[in-house]
Amino acid sequence: MPDAWTQKLDTYLDGELSAGEMSALDGHVRACSDCAAEVLGRLQLKRAVQTAGKRFAPSADFRQRIQKMSAAKRQQRHWSWQMAAIAAVFLVVLGISLVRVKQENYTRQIYSEIADLHVSTLASASPVDVISTDRHTVKPWFEGKIPFSFNLPELQNSEFSLIGGRVTYLEQTPGAQLIYHIRKHQISVFIFPEASALPGDSGLGRHTTFEMQTWTQSNLRYFVIGDAPAEDIGKLVDMFKKAEAKQ
Amino acid sequence: MEVSKDRLTAATFEELAMPLFDQLYNFAHWLTQDRSEAEDLVQETYAKALRGFSSFQLGTNFRAWIYRILRNTFLTSRTGLKANVPLEFDEGTEPSAGPETPETLLLERAQQQVVQEVMAELPVNYREILLLCEVEEMSYQEIAETLSVPMGTVMSRLSRARKTFRDRLRQKLSGVTHA
Numbered sequence: 557m558p559d560a561w562t563q564k565l566d567t568y569l570d571g572e573l574s575a576g577e578m579s580a581l582d583g584h585v586r587a588c589s590d591c592a593a594e595v596l597g598r599l600q601l602k603r604a605v606q607t608a609g610k611r612f613a614p615s616a617d618f619r620q621r622i623q624k625m626s627a628a629k630r631q632q633r634h635w636s637w638q639m640a641a642i643a644a645v646f647l648v649v650l651g652i653s654l655v656r657v658k659q660e661n662y663t664r665q666i667y668s669e670i671a672d673l674h675v676s677t678l679a680s681a682s683p684v685d686v687i688s689t690d691r692h693t694v695k696p697w698f699e700g701k702i703p704f705s706f707n708l709p710e711l712q713n714s715e716f717s718l719i720g721g722r723v724t725y726l727e728q729t730p731g732a733q734l735i736y737h738i739r740k741h742q743i744s745v746f747i748f749p750e751a752s753a754l755p756g757d758s759g760l761g762r763h764t765t766f767e768m769q770t771w772t773q774s775n776l777r778y779f780v781i782g783d784a785p786a787e788d789i790g791k792l793v794d795m796f797k798k799a800e801a802k803q
Numbered sequence: 804m805e806v807s808k809d810r811l812t813a814a815t816f817e818e819l820a821m822p823l824f825d826q827l828y829n830f831a832h833w834l835t836q837d838r839s840e841a842e843d844l845v846q847e848t849y850a851k852a853l854r855g856f857s858s859f860q861l862g863t864n865f866r867a868w869i870y871r872i873l874r875n876t877f878l879t880s881r882t883g884l885k886a887n888v889p890l891e892f893d894e895g896t897e898p899s900a901g902p903e904t905p906e907t908l909l910l911e912r913a914q915q916q917v918v919q920e921v922m923a924e925l926p927v928n929y930r931e932i933l934l935l936c937e938v939e940e941m942s943y944q945e946i947a948e949t950l951s952v953p954m955g956t957v958m959s960r961l962s963r964a965r966k967t968f969r970d971r972l973r974q975k976l977s978g979v980t981h982a
Contacts, residue, residue, distance in 0.1 A: 566962060570936065570943070570961075572942070572943050572958075601965075601968075601969065602937055604918050605922065605933060605937040605968070607915060608915050608918040608919045609829070610829060610938060611829065611832070612832035612838075614825060618845075621846070622824060622849055625846070625849060625853070626820060626853065
């Protein structure tokens with residue numbers, strides 16, 4: 557015979573009653589044979605529906621189709637990440653290239669300026685402010701005129717002769733310009749305090765129409781430029797490097 | 804199957820949706836009663852879910868979400884519109900169980916095929932709620948989310964679906980017995 561609990565049997569079997577009601581109904585089912593039989597019947601019905609309900613299975617072809625569709629989305633997402641990564645790399649490379657181009661342009665500009673300074677000195681009626689072949693005269697002359705000191709090489713037993721020196725400017729920075737003579741060629745040696753913006757070391761090479769070499773030593777930036785053969789420029793560079801190293 | 808915020812980055816649509824493929828297909832076939840239509844329905848469901856996956860809310864139930872998409876897609880299809888008959892007394896009191904022959908006796912004689920026939924002949928709203936509850940073993944809350952109805956409606960509709968199912972099964976079995 558149905559009673560007050562019968563209405564709740566399905567909810568009880570679905571596990572959706574409150575804990576208190578579940579416990580109370582558990583007790584009732586143990587005592588009421590009608591409800592116990594009803595619970596058993598409904599439970600079997602639930603199982604029958606569950607079994608019968610799992611009736612249809614998709615074909616392998618269809619499963620593959622859906623899998624491909626889902627994977628395509630994943631690939632697309634993966635691809636979009638790849639595209640983003642490629643774009644990022646491209647931008648970085650482009651950025652580096654632009655920086656390099658900018659640096660190269662700047663280097664070229666500095667070399668041109670050094671060449672201009674060299675040419676204008678040679679063209680000047682008074683190319684040097686201190687005229688002396690003695691390095692012990694020339695070097696002290698710069699004291700107080702430029703914010704650094706430097707060493708000049710010993711010229712004995714060499715073909716080079718010192719003409720003199722003058723104060724010059726590169727990028728608003730004061731520096732020393734020394735004029736040397738070898739056979740009929742004049743060579744300028746420029747010395748500036750090292751600045752990060754100045755171009756890096758460069759081997760002997762032809763910049764503009766002159767041979768030029770530049771390097772950094774003891775926080776000083778050296779430029780040696782002239783129309784002398786590369787071999788002579790190289791010799792003078794070595795002499796300066798040795799003189800500075802002896803300090 | 805709830806997706807937490809932490810898991811979302813790792814959880815792809817494929818990981819969440821493919822394990823439900825067999826169940827979704829079974830549910831779709833029960834709704835449409837046709838293999839080809841079921842395939843179209845599942846395919847459209849996956850396509851819609853893929854498109855809308857970015858809008859899937861974190862911490863909500865993915866299974867209920869994708870079942871809801873499937874069901875809504877079905878209801879707007881030609882077959883779904885034809886099958887979706889409004890149910891009377893959906894919000895009313897649950898039907899009385901009444902004096903019934905013990906189910907054990909009915910089931911002893913019931914063949915699985917008969918059960919399947921009765922299920923197939925149920926109104927689609929009853930069929931789907933029985934499947935969600937008994938086959939998918941969804942909680943009332945999940946069913947409410949899937950069907951977009953209040954919990955009370957789930958309980959009353961489920962009760963009516965069961966009563967209708969039992970009545971028809973009984974009729975069918977008595978017919979089988981008499982035949």
